Amino acid sequence: MANLRDLRTRIDSIKNTKQITNAMKMVAAAKLRKSQDLCINSRPYADYVERVLFLLQQKNNTKTHPMLNTPNPNGKILLVVVTGDRGLCGSFNSSIIRYTNQYMKDNNDKVYDLLCIGRKAYDAFKRSGKVVQHFTNISENTDIDNIYPVKNAVLTMYSSGEYSKVEIVYNEFKSAIQQELQCKQLLPIASTESESEHYVDFLYEPDEETLIEELCTKYINVELWHIMLESNAAEQAARMTAMDNATNNATELIDQLSLLYNRMRQAQITTEIIEVASGAEAIQQ
Amino acid sequence: MKKIHIELIMPEGKKIDEMVDSINVPGVDGDFEILPDHTPFITKIRPGTLCLNTNNKTTKYAIHDGFITVDKDKVIIISEIAESEKEIDLNRAKLSKERAEKRIFNSKDEDIDYRRAEVSLHKAVARINTIG
The missing domain is CATH 1.10.287.80 (ATP synthase, gamma subunit, helix hairpin domain)
Structure with missing residues (x-):
């Protein structure tokens, strides 16, 4: 024997x-708690930036700002793909990659580019020749300043007028055992007019255009940051499970x-x- | 006396949620004071000192950016960085002021370094003035 x-x-x-x-399970659980807290605490901030933007839109009926209304409807699509930097987290990364592949197949007739966040997305798509820019090793650091380079890249690309819209694919944190894949339009900013809020005649300082410009930038920043937090929490949850x-x-x-x-x-x-x-x-x- | 409800919302959560008599705010087009029954108003904040006055007592915060909305005795400020007097490190602020001044002096105007140094100078000055 x-x-x-x-x-x-x-x-x-x-x-x-x-x-x-x-x-690894223990580490993921500890990290999950942290990112979950951050994610929940950041919600009022994100909501409020959205609300102020809405209040401004209410007054500014023209909506001619390029971030609210696309200047080039026939332009390319920019797809922002958010994954983690590391593996061993179940289907967290692979579901995003699968979705993106399917998306590319479905939208074969349109011209699109990819912006990858996270090493796994970049590894998966670098041979496709579609990746215009990529960011790795930024998902672990949850400071809001950390997202500035991504925001700048997205805004520069969008404001060049080449793109008609920017979409983002990421995992949303539902609970410790569930993540949900989301595909959302980031730019132009979708109007949130459905709310039945009372109309208040606000005074503005300096002027509406400057405020809208600043707020849109902030909104994109907050939105990206919030998505990073969601994705981070989802990644930790997926890894834990x-x-x-x-x-x-x-x-x-x-x-x-x-x-x-x-x-x-x-x-x-x-x-x-x-x-x-x-x-x-x-x-x- | 009528009071104003002020909320300061930061990415990390709510920092201030209280009732005050009046508020001094550094706006982009100049400082202003908010008293009860202020007209609805939205503006951007520049780096400076935010003062909350209650019963002749003043609480100060160094605030660096953000937006303020005033709507029916409810004031909401959204800002990425705001620090109370206790949280400010005066020595660090002084050092970063010196550093920023040096950088502004040495760099050609209008490039990125210059603008970044300008922003950090404003922040440092806001911190120092809040303590002083």
């Missing part, structure tokens, strides 16, 4: 893997293998006893 030792080695290696997956499953599978495998190992050991001992006993028997006769 030579493979008794092999079995032993296998059990040990699974035990090591289990320890790692368990540690994936690692929890991996740990459970490892436990199950260890149990099965231990059973097999013990049975084999028992069998070996029995054989040895029989051998010794029959040897002794032979000598007595």
Whole structure:
């Protein structure tokens, strides 16, 4: 029974893997709590920027600002793809990549470009020749300043007039065990007029155009930041679930293998006893 | 006496949520004071000191950017950075003021470095003035 030792080695290696997956689960759980809090705390801010923008739109009936109304309806589409930088988080990255591939297939007739956030998205699409810009290693740092380069890139590209709209694909954090893939239009900013809010005649300082310009920039910034937080929380949640499953599978495998190992050991001992006993028997006769 | 409800909302959450007598705000086109029954008003904030006055006591905050809306005795400020007096590190602010001044002095005007130095100078001055 030579493979008794092999079995032993296998059990040990699974035990090591289990320890790692368990540690990763703990880390993801701790990070999840942090990003979940941030995500929830940031909601009033994002909502309020949106509300002020809405109040301004109410007065400024023209809506001629390029960020509210596209200046070039036949332009290209810019698709912002948000994934994580690391793997081992279940279908978190792959579902985004699958969706983007499908999107590209469905919109074959239109011209589009990709802007990738996160290493996984860049790795998946760098050969397609569609990636115009990519950002990696920015999802872990949750400061709002951290998103400025992305915002600047998106706004510069959009204001060049080449693009008709900017869409963003990301995972929204639903709960610790559920993420939902979202595809949202980032620019031009969709009007939120459905709210039945009272009309107030506000005074503006300096003037409406300057305010709209500033607010739109801020809105994009906040929106991108909020999406990064959502995606970050979703990634941690996905990793936590994936690692929890991996740990459970490892436990199950260890149990099965231990059973097999013990049975084999028992069998070996029995054989040895029989051998010794029959040897002794032979000598007595 | 009538009071004003002020909320300061930051990306990290609500920083201020209280009732005050009056508010001094640094607006882009000049400082102004908000008293109860102010006309509905929206403006942008420039780096400076935000003062909340209640019962002759003043609480100061260094505020760096954002927007303010005044609507029926309810004032909402959205800002990315606002610090109370306790949170300001005076030495750091002084150092960054010096650094920014040096950079402005050395750089040619209108390039990015110049504008960034200008912004950080404004912020440093706002912090120092809030304490002083």
